[in-house]
Amino acid sequence: MNKFCFLLVFLPFSLFAQTIVVLKPDRVFDGETMHEGWVVRIKGDKIDAVGPANSFPANGANSSDASVMELPGTTLMPGLIEGHSHLLLHPYNETPWDEQVLKEARSLRVARATVHAEKTLLAGFTTIRDLGTEGADYDDVGLKQAINEGIIPGPRMIVVTRALIATGSYAPKGFSPDIDVPQGAEEADGHDALIKAVRRQIGKGADAIKIYADYRWGLMAEARPTYTLDEIKLIVEVAKSSGRPVIAHASTAEGMRRAILGGCETLEHGDAGTPEIFALMKKQGTALCPTLAAGDAVSQYRGWKKGQEPEPERIKQKRATFRQALDAGVTICAGGDVGVFSHGDNARELIMMVDYGMKPLDVLRSATSVNADVFHLADRGRIKPGLLADLILVDGDPLKAIASLKQIRVVMKGGIFYRK
Template identity: 65%
Template structure:
């Protein structure tokens, strides 16, 4: 076997990452520890050939072919590529440009150009798969991004996309315009039995996921209230299921969460106002929570508060309390930060907050790998380091099972057997 010096290893990384070509050799990776998506192992090795993991186990039992590239990763942890559960590649941080202006004023061409950079930053941060939960006014540009990545035109994570997403009339969109003026809403309006047609149309145009806004702010009133009725939500879920798609719900009120859970959605996004009763119902129905802690944290900072200078805002206190209630109820927790509200490539911010709010680092790593993969129906491809799955791998210096922020100390990123980052 070949043992690569750091110089030649960097050259391999550059060639594979720059051109996106499949590695034609085997890679035998031997780190200090392997987190396989569920458990940590020491003295393990992982064998990769082409785009797949072909063997894992004790290092002295894994045999590579003559000529295989041997990578001894001292002081490092090897993990499955991380999975971002709630992203918007077509948005950029709101302290740069407010959401209203991005939706109503920025052209789709400009937003797609930015999104190609966002995709690359996401991949290089170790997130090899994402759910992109709405183009936010850019139509089906997310479908095009997904295609460009899968065809190797641009680097980025594998994507599950929600297309335009679905809102109830009057409950969504940029504000402050003359009511006689039609403005780009940022999602597609549907009401009554018409939700069936809209769900079918979105699936037909490439949506992997049907996303609904189960509650939102009506008109100029800043109070968040439920939008779709129980009947409408049930119709959406029934229609999506018949098309083989899951439904996810933006919901931040207890009633919106309750209706969405009873309708049969698979994940609740945000869940700010969840109650113990609602979380028990979610647990009973097998509905997961994607808490998006980092988005609230970022928005709090954008308002001008500085750490140590102001009391902790009520919204942050609420997120902490509801997150702890969800954990107490045993709700499945997905890892997803609503990235786009904050900077792409800073996805680890959500995982750090999950630990800060009460989860163990090991449980957070499970959420960002095997649990996200299972909940998002990706577990036949990614989420674990086991033979037969895609060679989506992340190597970091240190031990994120002890210090989650070690996920920022990236040594390399591999997706589909191609190394993109040294």
């Protein structure tokens, strides 16, 4: 949708924010269960009433008090929650990560990110965890503020600002050791420096702290752990004293083990997890955000012709480890590492979760109530009276065809229609 059309649509529909709206789809997914024939009433920016059409007066007063929307053939759901996004990145087949960090002006990246934010919202994702600015300092804090103030359209944001890395582990590669190049995150090591870095990011506006528990800095450029277990425990202790969780990029078994025992609440990727590691995650209550779509996209960028050629070993391994996580009963968050692939195509991850063996109902829960619970968002993720009126409407029934999540008819955030 171009900007001119967006203004025509957004401004009139925002007038509904202080009125009563009654939505009458074929079915309602409330974040946990699918219900046929339910009706949802919105008052202002909150959900006012939910239930069978014959269980309460649909408008709560006189018929003139409500705007009633008959929505046959559709499913109403909570707004989807994206667990792993990078609004300040764009697909690597357009521009490699190194070049985005080194060659793109931050003003350019922020301008592009405003478009990414709008595309994400219109795709039905009303909340995102944005897990690192990737060399753009604290610009995610400004994006969040611009959205909250209504300057630009976009999802509600949980931000981590720069993220934390061990010195030497995460930066554009291939330069002379005499040259200091811009980093993809903030380097910090050891007791005093880590405490100061965590507190600095909190002071700049971080809602959570993200660390890289491992990265591709091994002797043969393979992924290896970065932070020690004691360093991770220290980061978690400092972050939790301010009420903030710690999120860990962790793809190796040892990096995952340290992040779990160190107290990180979610692990991102988990590519080389083992049954023993996933059992430990289950025991400790650590959630996994598997980012299936990112690995799939990168494999295609490297030449894999999906659907025409056999799956690469990397994809086969990911299928196996995801299955192991499911079998272990690990809490699965929905998050695709969007930015590696196109913003607005976020539902790609949810479709792949089903393809990789997860039940459609569990996928819907992951993208709504599970993500809300894991991310400490008690005011959204379900359709219940008193919660935020963050809702989407999709064609058909996503329990029968998960690809319905790409057929977005309506997007409402805080009682305001952004797509209708």
